[in-house]
Structures are given as structure tokens and as C-alpha cells.
Amino acid sequence: MSDEQIIPFHELLGWMPAWAATALLLVVASVVAIIAHGIAIRLLTAAFSRRAIYVQTLLQRTRVLTRVIIIFIVCVVVTQAAPLGGDARSLLSSVLGACVFAIAGWTAIVAVHIASDLYLSRFRIDVEDNLNARKQITQVRILRRVADTMIVLLALGAGLMTFESVRQYGVSIFASAGAAGLVLGLAARPVLENLIAGIQIAVTQPIRIDDAVVIEGEWGWIEEITGTYVVIRIWDWRRLIVPLSYFIQRPFTNWTRETASIIGTVFLHADYTLPVDALRNHLQEIVGEMPLWDGKVAVIQVTDATDRTIEVRALVSARTSPEAWDLRCDVRERLISWIRDNYPDSLPQVRSAAVPQDRGTVGGIVSQQE
Template sequence: MSENFIGWLSYVTGWAPAWSITTTMLVAAAIVAVIFHGVALKILTAVFSRRAIYVQTLLRRTCRLTRVITTFAACTLVLQAAPLSEEARSLWSSILVAVLFAIAGWIAISAVHIASDVYLARFRIDIPDNLRARKHVTQIRILRRVADTTIVLLALGAGLMTFESVRQYGISIFASAGAAGLVLGFAARPVLENLIAGIQIAVTQPIRIDDAVVVEGEWGWIEEITGTYVVIRIWDWRRLVVPLSYFIQNPFTNWTRESASIIGTVFLHADYTLPVEELRAYLSELVTEQPLWDGKVSVVQVTNATERTIEIRALVSARTSPEAWDLRCNVREKLVAWIRETHPGSLPQVRSSPAGYGRTHRDDAIGSVVAESAGDAD
């Protein structure tokens, strides 16, 4: 049968160009491979329809990858029988090897993603006490992106090395040697810098997903950590995008480094006549009525005194940073209302002179004005 097939190819080659025959064979092989893959996928899905849900998930997530692998295998077999010259066959061999490296990289990336998703399925970050979950989620997500970048670079370098004309660029990706390597090294410096910073952040974890931070004077939460930058969701829904290397090279504030719980601060300014003990007792009653309070911290302190007012600091704790923000606003509003209603004279005010002296001087001034008016009338 093989002799008949080769004879048929020889006959066709006599009147049709080799490249058109090869193209037709590759297209036919790809169509057959896609059909075969679709049928096989349906059969496997039907077999595991009532059990092994993980197998169904695996089939669904690797559908495109397995289709490419099937097509690649079919085209490789067809090219073995294609009527090609030695030069064309060598070129196609290089292309197939490069595609093989690309498929291998795709397989590695898919394996990393599936393994990381399976590992992270046990952690939830949508609960109040989520410090342990945020720690693992941050580590896995950063390391996964680092692994993706590394795999892509290795696959790209290996693929370039299969072609003689660009082999030096593939070598430069693996080892920065020669002028081309230096150019690529300088061009890739920001990428490599952020790549190394990502590894450092994954290991040391100065920031984690959903941490409350203050960066460049903006307060917000860590929303996303990619392979090159960090997205911070600011309290007013803006997004601050910062390079990964920033968190290694610059100081910043992390409010939830050790725990998801956070202490909120409320500052007030009042007159010296304010009874602080009554305010402290009122705060103790107030926080018990606040569902956002976690029951741990409730403190009132006089932290400063100026020539006009005293500065009062109220500390209240909450389970998460968003709840702490809302709790601070509620407590501030209630404390100001309490001072205004129960001790209106203790609101901040300006005095021009001591109380006693002011009354005497004012009375004398009024008496002088009255006497002068009476004299003018006479």
C-alpha cells in the first residue's frame, strides 16, 4: 500500500508543484485531526459525565492544548510523506521543532496553573480572618507568574536556536554573551528587575492580596499582584498601578501586615472645659452598639494641647480595614454630635482675654459709653 501511495505522489508531483501538494496535505491532516479530537473529547466527556468531576475540569481546561497537540502530531506524520526537497524538509523540520518547544512550554504553563488552582481551592480570602489565606494566595500567584515568564523565555530561546539564522538570539536569551546579549540584557533589565522583585515579594511577603497600604500618599487595598506591577484599589475606587520593584526599593505603610484586624483612629479638637471622663464612658457605650466593632480596643486619650484646644484621640478596632474605615466615620459622627448636644460650650472657641478680666473690662467699657451718651444728651 505504501508503494501505491508513493507512486500516486510521484504521479501528482509530475504536474502539481510540491508546495501546493504539501499545503493540501497539511490542511487535510489538520482537518482530520480536529475532527478526531472533537469526537474523542465528546466520548471522554460522556464517559466521565457522572463521576470524576476533576477529570471533566481537566478535559475542559486542556481542550485547546490537546487539539493543538493532535494537529501537530498529524502534520508531523504527513510531512514525512510529503514530496519535499532536502532544503525544504530541513526548514520544515526546524519549524516543527520550534512548534514542539512552544507546545512543551504551553504544557508546562498549563500544568503550573492547574496545580496552583488546585492548591488554592482550599483557601478563601472573602472571610474576615483571612491572613493565612492571603499569605498563600499571594505566594502562589506571584510564583506562578514568575514561572510563566521563565517558561516563556526558555521556550522562546529553545525555539530560536532551531533556526540557523537567528540561533545567536536564542543563545543570548540563555546566556548574555556578546553584543546581542548585552542589548537584550539592557532591554530586558526592567523585566528582570521586576521578576527578581516578584520572587522576593513571594518569599518575604511585605505585601499580600487585600492588604491595606499607604503608597505615595494614597490609602487603599492590594487588589492584584502581577509579574511586573501591583494594582492598588484606592478608597475612592481609583486604581494606583505601581511596579513590583517599588515595594523592594521604597518605604510604604502596611496596616494589615500581621493580621486582618486593624485599629482605626479618630481625632477631635475640643475646648479645655470638655469632661474627658464622660466622653470616655460614652465611647464605651457607643461601640457596643456598633456591629463593626470587634470588641477589642476602645480608648479615649488626650494626645495634645494647644493654646486654644485639646486634641482627643479615640481608638477603635475592627475585623478588616474596610470595616475599620466605616467604624471610624460612625464614631466620629456620634462623638461630635454628643459634644454638641451635651456640652456645647466645650466646642472649640477663641478667647481674647481671661474670663474674669474680660467681664470687668467689658463692663467698664459699657459704662463709659453710657456716660458719654448721657452727657451729650444734656
């Protein structure tokens, strides 16, 4: 076929409107890019053995991103040959420019997630001594969410600034110090407040993943820390949702701040005749048989005395807060059973005494005679 017989590419679609021809070219190019990308991924996956688990994981984690990048590159090439006018081509160039920043932000987020997951893969939270693992996981996850937020804001702002009208609007907002800027500042306050609180929590770590806390009268574990709120798994499987800034501005109790081990308390009320030393010896015997006890603390103390009973406090330690709860319940049951079976008279009771008749009483009741 001679050069005179070759039909120029733009003449093949000359019968179509320019926008329709451009849309058709972009669709065809995108389909070809998707097919080529799928074939390339399969070939790369097959090229690496199953032992190259990191390479295969990387291919799976970046599959969608690389597909979008290839589609974008093909669309940029096709746009150069598209039959568009000056204004339409300028608009399409602005759209593609915004896509560049979106893809760059997406790539940065994927890179941050992959790097953080590789770092956290060295730590296990399902072991007894998981304090360091909880510290690292909490810090990395919060900082990753902060990084995601910053990347999204920067990519969104840079992408919008590629449009001339948006750029002028943005400049006018930043240049003015009027009501519009005040409204935007107030609207962004919750976002910035939680963002700053997230950074503070990541650095100072008043809470960590799987910490046992008491907040708003509820006891539970830190299950998830997001960019705006914290999910607390209550002991009865409910979920308490608390704003992230709460843990910076208000007091709360953290049972596992320094270590997962915790001391549990058991309170009993008994009569004054209770032999405390015998009860103390019995506590040592029963905790020695309990696998939940960590072997550190097991003491009996008389902490209060009223006009009728004494208050006995037993302190027992466990490796984790859930084990401490079960240990407390078990110790309480066994101590009560021991007192009931061996010293039933030492259980709380009310005494009454009859006053002798010769002291002005009638039927054992004091008569109020003058």
C-alpha cells in the same frame, strides 16, 4: 484492484507544485485531526458522570492544548510522505522542531496553572480571618507568573536554536562581550529587575492580595499582582498602577501585614471644660452597640493641649480596614453629637475678657499710655 492499478500517493498530487501539495496535505490532515479530536473529547466527556468534576475540568482546561498536540502529530506523519526537496524538508523539520519546544512549554504552563489552582482551591479569601489565605494566594500567584516567564523564555530560546542561522547568531552574541551584549543587558534590565522583585515579594511577602496599603498618599487595597506591576484599588474605586520593584526599593505603609484587624483613630478638638471621663464612658456605651467594633480597643486620650483647645483622640478597633473606616466615621459623628447636645459650652470657642477701667483702659481696650 491489483497492485499495478494502485496509484502512488505522491503521483496523485504530481500535477501540483511541491509546496502546494504539502500545504494541501497539511490542511487536510489538520481538519481530520480537529474532527477526530472533537469526537474524542465528546466521548470522554460523556463517559464521565457529572460527579467527576475534576476530570471534566481537566478536559476543558486542556482541550485546546490536546487539539494542538494531535494536529502536530498528524502533521509530522504527513511531512514524511510530503513531496519536498532537501532544503524545504530541512526548513519544515526546523519549524516542527521549534513547535516541539513550544508545545512542551505550553504543556508545562498548563500543568503549573492546574496544579496551582488545585492547591489554591483549599483557601477562601472572602472570610474574616483570611490572613493565611491571602498569604498562600499571593505566594502561589507570583511564583506561577515567574514560572510562566521562565518557561516562555526557555521554550522560545530552545525553539529559535533549532534554526541554523539563529543558532549561529545566538552563539556569536554569547561569545562576544562587546556593545551588542551591553545593549541586550540594558534592554533586559527591567524584565530581570521585576522578575527578581517578584521572587523577593513571593518569599518575603511585604504585600499580599487584599492588603490595605498607603502608597504615594493614596489608601487602598492590593487587587492584583502581575509579573511587572501591582494594581491597587483606591478607596474611591480608582486604580493605582505601581511597578513591582517599587515595593522592594521604596517605603510604604501596610495596615494588614500581620493581621486583618486594625485600630482606627478619631480626633476631636474641644474646650478645656469638656468632662473627659464622661466622654470616655459614652464611648464605651456607643461602641457596644456597633457591630463593626470587634470588642478589643475603645479608649479616649487627651493627646495635646493648645492655648485655646484640647485635642482628644479616640482609638477603636475593627476586624478589617474597610470596617475600621466606617467605624471611625460613626464614632466621630456620635461623639460630636453627644458633646453638642450635652455639653455645648465645651465645643471650641474663643473667649474675650474686658479689662477694668481703672487700669488705664478706654472702652475695654487697653490704652498704650506711658
